[in-house]
Amino acid sequence: MPKSRLEAFSDGVIAIIITIMVLGLKTPQGTSWEDLRPTFPVLLTYVLSFTFVAIYWNNHHHMLHAAEHVNGAILWANNHLLFWLSLVPFVTAWMGENQRASLPTAAYGVVLVMSAVAYTLLQRAILLHHGPDSRLARAIGSDGKAKLSLALYTAAIPLAFVNQWISDAIYFGVALMWITPDRRIERQRS
Amino acid sequence: MPKSRLEAFSDGVIAIIITIMVLGLKTPQGTSWEDLRPTFPVLLTYVLSFTFVAIYWNNHHHMLHAAEHVNGAILWANNHLLFWLSLVPFVTAWMGENQRASLPTAAYGVVLVMSAVAYTLLQRAILLHHGPDSRLARAIGSDGKAKLSLALYTAAIPLAFVNQWISDAIYFGVALMWITPDRRIERQRS
Amino acid sequence: MPKSRLEAFSDGVIAIIITIMVLGLKTPQGTSWEDLRPTFPVLLTYVLSFTFVAIYWNNHHHMLHAAEHVNGAILWANNHLLFWLSLVPFVTAWMGENQRASLPTAAYGVVLVMSAVAYTLLQRAILLHHGPDSRLARAIGSDGKAKLSLALYTAAIPLAFVNQWISDAIYFGVALMWITPDRRIERQRS
Amino acid sequence: MPKSRLEAFSDGVIAIIITIMVLGLKTPQGTSWEDLRPTFPVLLTYVLSFTFVAIYWNNHHHMLHAAEHVNGAILWANNHLLFWLSLVPFVTAWMGENQRASLPTAAYGVVLVMSAVAYTLLQRAILLHHGPDSRLARAIGSDGKAKLSLALYTAAIPLAFVNQWISDAIYFGVALMWITPDRRIERQRS
Numbered sequence: 001m002p003k004s005r006l007e008a009f010s011d012g013v014i015a016i017i018i019t020i021m022v023l024g025l026k027t028p029q030g031t032s033w034e035d036l037r038p039t040f041p042v043l044l045t046y047v048l049s050f051t052f053v054a055i056y057w058n059n060h061h062h063m064l065h066a067a068e069h070v071n072g073a074i075l076w077a078n079n080h081l082l083f084w085l086s087l088v089p090f091v092t093a094w095m096g097e098n099q100r101a102s103l104p105t106a107a108y109g110v111v112l113v114m115s116a117v118a119y120t121l122l123q124r125a126i127l128l129h130h131g132p133d134s135r136l137a138r139a140i141g142s143d144g145k146a147k148l149s150l151a152l153y154t155a156a157i158p159l160a161f162v163n164q165w166i167s168d169a170i171y172f173g174v175a176l177m178w179i180t181p182d183r184r185i186e187r188q189r190s
Numbered sequence: 191m192p193k194s195r196l197e198a199f200s201d202g203v204i205a206i207i208i209t210i211m212v213l214g215l216k217t218p219q220g221t222s223w224e225d226l227r228p229t230f231p232v233l234l235t236y237v238l239s240f241t242f243v244a245i246y247w248n249n250h251h252h253m254l255h256a257a258e259h260v261n262g263a264i265l266w267a268n269n270h271l272l273f274w275l276s277l278v279p280f281v282t283a284w285m286g287e288n289q290r291a292s293l294p295t296a297a298y299g300v301v302l303v304m305s306a307v308a309y310t311l312l313q314r315a316i317l318l319h320h321g322p323d324s325r326l327a328r329a330i331g332s333d334g335k336a337k338l339s340l341a342l343y344t345a346a347i348p349l350a351f352v353n354q355w356i357s358d359a360i361y362f363g364v365a366l367m368w369i370t371p372d373r374r375i376e377r378q379r380s
Numbered sequence: 381m382p383k384s385r386l387e388a389f390s391d392g393v394i395a396i397i398i399t400i401m402v403l404g405l406k407t408p409q410g411t412s413w414e415d416l417r418p419t420f421p422v423l424l425t426y427v428l429s430f431t432f433v434a435i436y437w438n439n440h441h442h443m444l445h446a447a448e449h450v451n452g453a454i455l456w457a458n459n460h461l462l463f464w465l466s467l468v469p470f471v472t473a474w475m476g477e478n479q480r481a482s483l484p485t486a487a488y489g490v491v492l493v494m495s496a497v498a499y500t501l502l503q504r505a506i507l508l509h510h511g512p513d514s515r516l517a518r519a520i521g522s523d524g525k526a527k528l529s530l531a532l533y534t535a536a537i538p539l540a541f542v543n544q545w546i547s548d549a550i551y552f553g554v555a556l557m558w559i560t561p562d563r564r565i566e567r568q569r570s
Numbered sequence: 571m572p573k574s575r576l577e578a579f580s581d582g583v584i585a586i587i588i589t590i591m592v593l594g595l596k597t598p599q600g601t602s603w604e605d606l607r608p609t610f611p612v613l614l615t616y617v618l619s620f621t622f623v624a625i626y627w628n629n630h631h632h633m634l635h636a637a638e639h640v641n642g643a644i645l646w647a648n649n650h651l652l653f654w655l656s657l658v659p660f661v662t663a664w665m666g667e668n669q670r671a672s673l674p675t676a677a678y679g680v681v682l683v684m685s686a687v688a689y690t691l692l693q694r695a696i697l698l699h700h701g702p703d704s705r706l707a708r709a710i711g712s713d714g715k716a717k718l719s720l721a722l723y724t725a726a727i728p729l730a731f732v733n734q735w736i737s738d739a740i741y742f743g744v745a746l747m748w749i750t751p752d753r754r755i756e757r758q759r760s
Contacts, residue, residue: 005197005251007575012205012392015582018656020213023590025660031671050656054649061575061645075251076369079244086208086240090215101221179646195387195441202395202582210403265441266559269434276398276430280405291411385577385631392585400593455631456749459624466588466620470595481601 003070006078010060013082017089018053021046024093042096048171049092055178056085056115066136067126077125081118087111105167106160112171113153120146149174193260196268200250203272207279208243211236214283232286238361239282242302245368246275246309256326257316267315271308277301295357296350302361303343310336339364383450386458390440393462397469398433401426404473425476428551429468435558436465436495446516447506457505461498467491485547486540492551493533500526529554573640576648580630583652587659588623591616594663612666618741619662625748626655626685636706637696647695651688657681675737676730682741683723690716719744 025042028035060081067074091111095104123143130136152174156167215232218225250271257264281301285294313333320326342364346357405422408415440461447454471491475484503523510516532554536547595612598605630651637644661681665674693713700706722744726737 002255005201005255008198008578009201009205009247009251011575011579012202012582013209015579016206016209016586018652019583019586019590020209022656022660023213023593024217025657027594027660027663027667031668031673033673036673036677047653050653054646054653057579058642058645058649061579065572065575072248075248076244079248082208083237083240083244086212087215090212090217093217097217098221103221103223103226107226192445195391195445198388199391199395199437199441202392203399206396206399210399213403214407262438265438266434269438272398273427273430273434276402277405280402280407283407287407288411293411293413293416297416382635385581385635388578389581389585389627389631392582393589396586396589400589403593452628455628456624459628462588463617463620463624466592467595470592470597473597477597478601483601483603483606487606 003064003067006070006075007064010064010078010082011057014053014057014060014085017085018050018057021049021053021089021092024089024096041099042093045092045096045099048175049088051175051179052112052115053085053088055175056081056119059119059178063123063126063136068130070126071129074122074125074129077118077122081115081122084111084115084118088115100164102161102164105164106157108171109153109157109160109167112174113150113157116146116150116153120150145177149178193254193257196260196265197254200254200268200272201247204243204247204250204275207275208240208247211239211243211279211282214279214286231289232283235282235286235289238365239278241365241369242305243275243278245365246271246305249309249368253313253316253326258320260316261319264312264315264319267308267312271305271312274301274305274308278305290354292351292354295354296347298361299343299347299350299357302364303340303347306336306340306343310340335367339368383444383447386450386455387444390444390458390462391437394433394437394440394465397465398430398437401429401433401469401472404469404476421479422473422476425472425479428555429472431555431559432492432495433465433468435555436461436499439499439558443503443506443516448510450506451509454502454505454509457498457502461495461502464491464495464498468495480544482541482544485544486537488551489533489537489540489547492554493530493537496526496530496533500530525557529558573634573637576640576645577634580634580648580652581627584623584627584630584655587655588620588627591619591623591659591662594659594666611669612663615662615666615669618745619658621745621749622682622685623655623658625745626651626689629689629748633693633696633706638700640696641699644692644695644699647688647692651685651692654681654685654688658685670734672731672734675734676727678741679723679727679730679737682744683720683727686716686720686723690720715747719748 025039025046028039088111091104091108095108098104127134127137152170156170159170160167215229215236218229278301281294281298285298288294317324317327342360346360349360350357405419405426408419468491471484471488475488478484507514507517532550536550539550540547595609595616598609658681661674661678665678668674697704697707722740726740729740730737
């Protein structure tokens with residue numbers, strides 16, 4: 001089974017997720033600087049989520065580019081990833097409107113953890129299909145960055161109930177860490 | 191007429207349907223566990239609908255992959271399927287907000303029945319265009335799973351007025367039954 | 381300049397237009413038959429608009445399939461068509477909520493007229509680029525059906541102020557007339 | 571790394587941005603001419619933004635068509651451009667609802683400036699990857715039109731606080747100037 005339609009469908013879903021988040025940016029009530037002020041924390045959360053979804057798209061792009069073919073398990077692992085990513089606009093809107101609250105900050109972390117788990121499962125499904133000696137398997141290696149991200153996201157969930165700024169710092173930190181695309185696969189291709 | 195643009199348009203519409211459903215998940219009013227609680231039944235309905243639309247995408251992907259060319263009748267049978275799928279976000283939002291009500295549960299079933307009927311009509315239009323001896327026709331065979339689903343959905347509509355939990359159980363059961371992609375066509379391709 | 385990205389962009393925009401219209405279908409306030417009743421006229425308007433946009437997509441698909449290459453004028457004629465189509469969800473929502481009012485019915489007609497004019501301009505831009513002796517030019521011929529539709533739409537605008545049912549009848553009639561794809565181009569290809 | 575998926579993702583995001591803006595066109599409250607009147611300034615702002623996003627899509631299409639391959643820096647420069655474009659629906663809705671206010675008009679200018687800066691950065695990333703002697707580099711040349719637009723947009727931000735009509739005139743003027751696609755690259759291709 002060729003991978004082109006899986007890529008096209010994923011591109012479509014991720015493009016919509018990243019774009020409909022902006023519908024959560026409500027038009028300010030008035031036209032003064034005072035009216036614009038409440039938009040800034042929501043906008044900052046939007047920047048963070050845009051970056052996360054863009055990171056997923058970039059890594060997904062790299063991983064599927066290295067893959068050669070797909071099967072039914074890969075299709076469903078991919079749908080599972082898209083499901084968790086589709087919840088990003090929901091937790092973005094909730095956290096954006098309630099910057100200083102613990103529960104929305106923790107909920108944001110839950111969606112990030114589940115997306116990371118789903119990405120790992122998709123990676124495993126692809127590796128299983130291509131075999132341990134494939135070019136893709138050698139390219140991915142031990143994948144320390146993904147493991148570190150998952151550990152940090154998981155830590156951010158309970159920490160949101162201690163102080164939500166710690167969790168916010170973790171989310172921004174992990175985004176910065178990932179903003180460089182997965183060089184292992186990219187290097188492999190060139 | 192080649193099938194690539196039909197696939198691209200269907201991918202686009204289905205990707206949007208599956209994603210805009212999340213706009214029906216309203217941001218909780220506050221930031222406590224109490225405020226989050228009403229979101230869970232809506233989220234569960236969203237999971238169900240996401241699964242159904244993903245099943246349609248997967249099967250559509252398999253069927254069109256096996257098809258070789260399309261005609262005007264196939265284009266319109268496909269548009270007819272997309273129409274019924276486009277109503278899924280509407281009935282999802284209505285059922286999600288009214289878990290214990292009969293009419294929204296029955297309306298959800300009506301959209302599932304009509305989508306299944308539209309999918310069957312699309313399959314027939316494709317088979318008619320490829321002939322009874324085509325690879326696709328042999329691959330599909332008698333299609334018992336589709337007939338069983340249609341019978342179960344149809345039963346779920348009146349049963350929603352007896353007890354809507356029966357219908358909910360049927361919807362989840364059929365989704366589980368279909369979560370494995372159509373192996374007949376997949377096997378045929380490999 | 382190849383036409384593939386023009387097709388992809390148009391597919392994307394038309395897929396979104398046809399799908400976000402469903403966001404205009406507001407969830408019924410309650411769960412009784414009485415609550416569902418106001419949804420039906422809106423749903424009927426949605427069916428009409430879905431059909432119109434699907435007709436445009438099908439004809440656009442046929443026309444660009446017959447085209448061989450595009451230029452800057454074609455790109456802008458295409459953007460102009462997409463602009464008018466993008467207003468369909470707006471007039472659909474307005475007419476759907478006010479079935480018996482003249483002005484929304486006339487506004488719906490204005491968007492249909494402008495879309496038809498934009499489609500004709502796009503067709504001319506493509507024909508100009510391919511030359512009067514091209515396969516596409518011979519395939520289109522005098523295009524009586526398009527001229528008749530334009531005349532009927534134009535008549536429907538003032539008639540909406542006489543009796544809006546006349547205009548509604550014209551809209552449904554033209555949709556039925558176009559539901560068969562443009563056989564001239566299709567025949568040409570086979 | 572091939573450029574096809576970058577094009578597909580950009581097409582998807584830009585198609586969604588250009589289309590969801592119409593969701594900002596609120597259905598008139600009533601059905602009289604009086605009720606329709608407040609829609610016109612919002613509609614005019616929508617026309618302006620549709621044109622701007624279409625200009626970006628056309629130029630993006632031309633530039634990537636001339637490009638031969640992409641790297642990680644180009645992917646992120648492209649995501650950065652898509653981020654600023656994704657804010658267009660937000661400032662369009664705010665300016666559309668407050669035609670005579672300075673701050674929304676200035677905010678609109680800020681998004682246009684940042685989009686233009688992001689486009690320039692993307693162009694540089696592509697040129698850096700292709701080398702100063704590439705066909706693309708020769709085609710782009712000194713790019714006076716882009717520099718003039720950036721200067722005009724930047725001037726429009728403070729001018730919105732003097733008189734917002736000056737800024738509106740600048741926005742429409744720049745749109746008219748760009749409505750012809752980038753002929754340098756187009757000429758190069760033919």
